[in-house]
Amino acid sequence: MPKVADPRLADKGRLAYEWASKHMSILAKSIDRLKDERPLHGIKVAFCLHVTKETSMLVMGAKTLGADVSLCAANPLSTQDDVAAFLASQGIDVYAWRDESMDEYYSCIRSVLANRPDTITDDGSDMHVLYHKEFKGKSNYKPIGGTEETTTGVIRLRALADEGQLAYPVIAVNNAYTKHLFDNRYGTGQSTMDGILRATSILLAGKVVVVAGYGWVGKGIASRARGMGARVIVTEVDPIKALEAHMDGFAVMPMDEAARYADIVVTATGQINVVRQEHIKAMKDGVILANAGHFDVEIDVRWLESNARERRVVRDNLEEYRIDGKSIYLIGKGRIANLVAAEGHPPEVMALSFANQLLSIVYIVKNHAMMKNKVYGVPEEIDRQVAINALEAMGIRIDEPTKEQLEYAKRWL
Structure with a gap:
């Protein structure tokens, strides 16, 4: 059963979700493009992220694309309890509340992993690491892949990969240009x-x-x-x-x-x-x-x-x-x-990061059989599509190279 601080906060959380969605049209475009295809139908998707109004947009987007979603916090103090209550009211398995003890924090991560998710999306790699410490090799459960949101988490995953211990492919969403150039800065x-x-x-x-x-x-x-x-x-x-x-x-x-x-x-x-x-x-x-x-x-x-x-x-x-x-x-x-002490990143920049996350999850679902157990960068086509969606959402038009310019770029003399 989901565990949140106060289910009665769901209506307040809905308002927060609606406010975020008004300012995350970049992510909305990615969801709209894929919702008829429902590429995550039947896939169990786990999120270990800061539970904020922006995260609610990503989580609801994954559900729209057909996923069976579970969620826990990536920090004991970062959960917005109204958002957690709203997501739980929408059929998401949520295990998160503000001011968790460290024991409670890791118990929530274990609860999500107990759902045996197919993909893991993490921020800091606590869920990735806990899988490798407590689940890997102890059952027949293995995720098909994962993504990672932040620099710290990517460092931990690369260390696992360097030791030959990484159990599944992971896309380092943190390293996408449309993530670190804008979200981080x-x-x-x-x-x-x-x-x-x-x-x-x-x-x-x-x-x-x-x-x-x-x-x-x-x-x-x-x-x-x-x-x-x-x-x-x-x-x-x-x-x-x-x-x-x-x-x-x-x-x-x-x-x-x-x-x-x-x-x-x-x-x-x-x-x-x-x-x-x-x-x-x-x-x-x-x-x-x-x-x-x-x-x-x-x-x-x-x-x-x-x-x-x-x-x-x-x-x-x-x-x-x-x-x-x-x-x-x-x-x-x-x-x-x-x-x-605040609410995290503004929704406009999180729309870029979470569009990369969602499209990377879809990519893993479609391509995991051909991927090795290592840390990958975000495919260039995803990064570019997110940038295109961002410009469209902002009403910005740019030039396209002419045929002459394309041919010139191929010449050496």
Whole structure:
């Protein structure tokens, strides 16, 4: 049986779903193109995603295409309970509520896997990894394939593949151009700022914001922070990305130096202990720490908890730690700030990501017998079709190459 916080929230969740659908016409076009064919008829599709209004559009789209759908959360704190209740009312097997314990979180993932899904769509690869740890080789159940939404999850899957342990083909949706160029940059950039502002209600103009990591997520955060008047410092371990940040007009320095100037520190690396003891000790009174990465490992929260003389919640999703006479503020327990303290990405950018997800699931269903157990990129035709759908949804027309130009492009002399 589905398990949600409060089934009575379904009507409120329906309104959230309807609002998202108004702004996700890119995804709607993909669904409309395939709904008569119903390519997922008879297929069990599992989703381990942040349960938001945008996710509801993807989940309902999979059902429209014929799938038997189950859903759990990709983070213990990111579920929107009204959306979970709405989806459960629509016949979706939902196992998700906000503020799950870690035991409850993994129990929900196990409940979805117990449905023996044919495909797994994950965000962070907790479901993929749990299948390999607890289900692989212990029964005759094996998915035909999967997809992965985020950088952290792709890294884990590549490690499985490199060890020869990956049990089924997976498409790295995160790596689609129409995903990481827009979702990671524009979506996370805006929604992380949204989460910081909701949690703190501070003025960004004039503040020093340190952004750890200058991948697509870090670029988006740095750009949005500067756009709101902040002075931005970037920290990096990759010399090429550091050079790019410098050329983009940001100050670049090591974290141990940047920490001394920071009013706000935002991590966006996917790595462990990016902000740690020596950095926190160097920070000034009142600094705010936020994480935009998938897992709560980028800020050393354990050190904060074990060394604070006093700890209290001062606002929703904002805790104060008193250390060495200073106040250190942590947003969302060090978990992904845009989903814990805000509502996640705007629907317009999630429409791009979820169109890639849905079309990749359909691709796996049709082609899994010819695929090896490895991590694949999103097929180029899917990426391009999503871009075409996006332009059409926005009412944007572009040129087409002439016959002469096509012939010229083939010449070498």
